[in-house]
Amino acid sequence: MVLSTHTRNANGDMADVLIVGAGPAGLALANMLLRSGINPIIVDKLAAGQNTSRAAVIHAHTLEVLESIGVSERLVAEGLKLTQVSMRDRDRVLLRLRFDKLPTRYNFLLMLPQDVTERILAEALAEAGGSVRWNCRVESLTETSEGIHATVLTSQGKKTLHARYVIGADGMNSLVRETAGIRFSGGSHEASFVLADVSMDWKHGNNEVMLFLSADGLLLIAPLKADQYRIVASLGHAPAQLGLNDVQALIDNRGMTRDAGHIAQVHWSSRFHVHHRVADHFHRRRYLLIGDAAHVHSPAGGQGMNAGLVDACVLGRILSDVILKHKEYCALDHYDALRKPAAEQVLQLAERLTRMTLIKSTPQRLLRNILLQTMGMFPAFRNRLQMDLSGLSRRDSARIE
Numbered sequence: 495m496v497l498s499t500h501t502r503n504a505n506g507d508m509a510d511v512l513i514v515g516a517g518p519a520g521l522a523l524a525n526m527l528l529r530s531g532i533n534p535i536i537v538d539k540l541a542a543g544q545n546t547s548r549a550a551v552i553h554a555h556t557l558e559v560l561e562s563i564g565v566s567e568r569l570v571a572e573g574l575k576l577t578q579v580s581m582r583d584r585d586r587v588l589l590r591l592r593f594d595k596l597p598t599r600y601n602f603l604l605m606l607p608q609d610v611t612e613r614i615l616a617e618a619l620a621e622a623g624g625s626v627r628w629n630c631r632v633e634s635l636t637e638t639s640e641g642i643h644a645t646v647l648t649s650q651g652k653k654t655l656h657a658r659y660v661i662g663a664d665g666m667n668s669l670v671r672e673t674a675g676i677r678f679s680g681g682s683h684e685a686s687f688v689l690a691d692v693s694m695d696w697k698h699g700n701n702e703v704m705l706f707l708s709a710d711g712l713l714l715i716a717p718l719k720a721d722q723y724r725i726v727a728s729l730g731h732a733p734a735q736l737g738l739n740d741v742q743a744l745i746d747n748r749g750m751t752r753d754a755g756h757i758a759q760v761h762w763s764s765r766f767h768v769h770h771r772v773a774d775h776f777h778r779r780r781y782l783l784i785g786d787a788a789h790v791h792s793p794a795g796g797q798g799m800n801a802g803l804v805d806a807c808v809l810g811r812i813l814s815d816v817i818l819k820h821k822e823y824c825a826l827d828h829y830d831a832l833r834k835p836a837a838e839q840v841l842q843l844a845e846r847l848t849r850m851t852l853i854k855s856t857p858q859r860l861l862r863n864i865l866l867q868t869m870g871m872f873p874a875f876r877n878r879l880q881m882d883l884s885g886l887s888r889r890d891s892a893r894i895e
Contacts, residue, residue, distance in 0.1 A: 532813075536626050542628055549611075577592060580702055583706070608799065666786045690724075691718060797844055800885060836888050
């Protein structure tokens, strides 16, 4: 059975591509396919989008890639542009990075809550004629010589969807990855982390992400909008929800000693453990993986959602060629060859940053601080780190000849 890109039954239960998961990566892929003339089915077990901020930074390379689905300008219009990142020991700057000289039109860090990013991607999808089937849980996937049958549970009961290819955009515990028999190699950190979005009286400007490296653990403060800030910190035995006093204590004990921020309100908070895993393959037969289904790592450097969005756009272009030009699905190995090395590079970067920020030993902290200050004096070191964080050093991993 070879399905036309326009062949469906009366209920719309047959398509070339089934995307499992309607987070940023899944939405971006659906947009990419629709722009190529392929109408995918995209499902999600949730009743609606999560409507929480979660990932809050979009990097330069990601914005370059997202031009292919026409959303970059919309994202930039709603976000906050930052040009600096500093690593600090309380009031002392150890290293400062600048992004306003990057070789791109997007020479900044774009701070934008994930729920806004998802809204913009969903709006673009609707404008292209697509939509998400919410409250649609995939229970099982069965591969045949003709394609894949997906048994899904909806509010109307069980039904079967049919597709030539299934994309796992379904997160770290991916059913698609497990069904494909792809190992998810790696481990996890013992440390736990918290994040919170707060309103705060902050007298240190609105143009810089500050990462404090204290003996008690890391603290990150990043402007989001107006008087709102993203707080991320390592914290053992973290409560399920952070109260105002909890966040204030983190800032008082780890942040600036002069004009420390005063928390007025905690809008949202969460706790999490950090995993570092990469799928052994991003493609096996008719199954493909993007985003957290393919790779998860520390939030250090804000790389997770960005890598998933680039995965989606790269896969969308390759998969469109396979379907529209009637190539064999083994041509999708090119996706694996491009994006798996990029994911490994991102994981290594996030791991180095995480281990550096979690150093507790006083002698090791002193040595780390000296090294950061010394290396920060060299433009080549700063430029390499800026290019890695912005994703621009990985442009080739999204370039399809």
